[in-house]
Amino acid sequence: MLDAFSRAVVSADSKNAAIGSGELAALRQYVAEGNKRLDAVNAITSNASCIVSDAVTGMICENTGLIQAGGNCYPNRRMAACLRDGEIVLRYISFALLAGDASVLDDRCLNGLKETYIALGVPLQSAARAVGIMKASSTAHINETNTSGTNPDETRFRKMETVKGDCSALVAEAASYFDRVASALA
Amino acid sequence: MKSVVTTVVTAADAAGRFPSQNDLEAVQGNIQRATARLEAAEKLATGMDKVVQEAGDACFKKYPYLKQQGEAGSTQTKVDKCYRDLGHYMRLINYCLVVGGTGPLDEWGIAGAREVYRTLNLPTAAYVEALTYTRDRACSPRDMSPQALNELKSYLDYAINSLS
Numbered sequence: 001m002l003d004a005f006s007r008a009v010v011s012a013d014s015k016n017a018a019i020g021s022g023e024l025a026a027l028r029q030y031v032a033e034g035n036k037r038l039d040a041v042n043a044i045t046s047n048a049s050c051i052v053s054d055a056v057t058g059m060i061c062e063n064t065g066l067i068q069a070g071g072n073c074y075p076n077r078r079m080a081a082c083l084r085d086g087e088i089v090l091r092y093i094s095f096a097l098l099a100g101d102a103s104v105l106d107d108r109c110l111n112g113l114k115e116t117y118i119a120l121g122v123p124l125q126s127a128a129r130a131v132g133i134m135k136a137s138s139t140a141h142i143n144e145t146n147t148s149g150t151n152p153d154e155t156r157f158r159k160m161e162t163v164k165g166d167c168s169a170l171v172a173e174a175a176s177y178f179d180r181v182a183s184a185l186a
Numbered sequence: 187m188k189s190v191v192t193t194v195v196t197a198a199d200a201a202g203r204f205p206s207q208n209d210l211e212a213v214q215g216n217i218q219r220a221t222a223r224l225e226a227a228e229k230l231a232t233g234m235d236k237v238v239q240e241a242g243d244a245c246f247k248k249y250p251y252l253k254q255q256g257e258a259g260s261t262q263t264k265v266d267k268c269y270r271d272l273g274h275y276m277r278l279i280n281y282c283l284v285v286g287g288t289g290p291l292d293e294w295g296i297a298g299a300r301e302v303y304r305t306l307n308l309p310t311a312a313y314v315e316a317l318t319y320t321r322d323r324a325c326s327p328r329d330m331s332p333q334a335l336n337e338l339k340s341y342l343d344y345a346i347n348s349l350s
Contacts, residue, residue, distance in 0.1 A: 003191040009187060013294070018277045019281065021232075027220075028221075
């Protein structure tokens with residue numbers, strides 16, 4: 001597993017060169033934005049169960065066949081497996097966001113995931129849809145652009161108490177990890 | 187590759203949990219010290235050729251017998267290889283400064299080095315002298331800030347201790 005720093009080391013080592021100013025600039029950016037990154041990871045982990053359950057709920061609302069007899073989220077045992085998998089994917093994405101590198105997500109989560117789902121008969125399209133909803137809500141939590149949506153009485157709605165700032169780079173990075181999952185399932 | 191972030195992520199993954207507040211604080215502590223070590227890495231990379239040259243010269247000055255017939259530096263090819271090896275050590279120290287841990291030195295420099303040097307009949311004392319010279323030669327503020335120098339010297343010491 002690599003992070004942003006060890007990624008620079010491995011690529012410099014393959015060229016047999018020391019790490020100079022060019023590569024260091026990107027790492028200085030990681031350091032300068034470090035607190036923002038930790039807040040972003042915290043925004044995901046603190047809202048993890050909400051993000052996951054909303055995504056699975058949304059996936060089912062769009063395709064109610066999933067919870068009818070014979071559907072892939074029926075009975076409760078399979079619904080529980082679905083929620084668990086959503087949490088696992090989100091967890092590896094939070095690891096990748098913390099490390100600033102996708103290798104942990106690739107090696108420990110996505111490698112063989114599609115093949116496993118095909119073997120188990122899990123519908124890839126539905127899984128990718130749930131990941132898409134997790135992407136929307138996670139990026140909204142990081143950016144604090146989340147709203148209570150169509151239901152004004154939504155009690156679970158919350159905003160993090162962090163200082164507002166420009167998080168576009170981090171949001172784009174987090175979004176790229178979700179896209180990575182979606183394309184691994186495609 | 188071992189670094190603070192990967193250690194934290196590996197532990198969290200083994201326990202099957204999201205990164206906790208403790209994990210985030212550990213990464214934050216690492217980030218706070220990062221500016222100094224990135225400065226040291228940059229300065230070392232900039233002066234790399236000169237640092238290697240001076241370190242190698244110091245080593246052959248202290249142990250001139252190395253250039254005698256049958257010794258580790260008896261031909262120019264062998265001498266060049268000594269300088270190349272010192273370059274490797276400096277490069278690995280540059281990597282260590284970047285990741286903020288001894289991972290690169292451990293994995294690529296120290297693991298197996300003792301066995302290799304024994305097999306090839308190379309003296310570790312010569313490497314120790316070269317690295318010690320570099321450590322004592324570096325000074326602040328001429329070369330880098332005091333905190334950066336401290337980071338650099340701690341990795342040089344780590345390499346020295348592994349060889350002595």
